[in-house]
Amino acid sequence: DPTTRRVWRGEQEHTLPNKEFRILEYLMRHPNRVLTRMMIAEHVWDYDFPNLTNVIDVHIRSLRRTIDVPYEQKRIATVRGAGYKLVGDDG
Numbered sequence: 001d002p003t004t005r006r007v008w009r010g011e012q013e014h015t016l017p018n019k020e021f022r023i024l025e026y027l028m029r030h031p032n033r034v035l036t037r038m039m040i041a042e043h044v045w046d047y048d049f050p051n052l053t054n055v056i057d058v059h060i061r062s063l064r065r066t067i068d069v070p071y072e073q074k075r076i077a078t079v080r081g082a083g084y085k086l087v088g089d090d091g
Contacts, residue, residue: 009067009075019044020063023056027076027086036083060084 002025007014016024022044027035037056060076068074077087 007067009071012070014066016063016066019059020066023059024063024067024086027084031086031088034079034082034085039083 005021007016007021007024023040026040026043040056064074064076068076075087077085079085
């Protein structure tokens with residue numbers, strides 16, 4: 001919920017740091033669409049930082065630990081060589 005900045009997966013509420021919340025929100029606004037690291041960086045950090053794209057990977061890894069690892073169905077998919085996408089029930 002972007003208004004209250006609360007994140008739920010099933011019945012479980014999760015607390016996310018600001019950057020992870022913004023990444024998740026961006027992924028959720030573009031479900032099943034591949035978002036490049038640069039697109040995520042430009043949206044979340046509001047500027048382009050081509051030499052620091054590993055920062056995105058670190059935040060995605062942390063986000064996955066919170067909202068994917070505890071669950072059987074994974075939602076954040078890596079698209080090799082392209083970026084990440086939020087996968088819905090329909091794939």
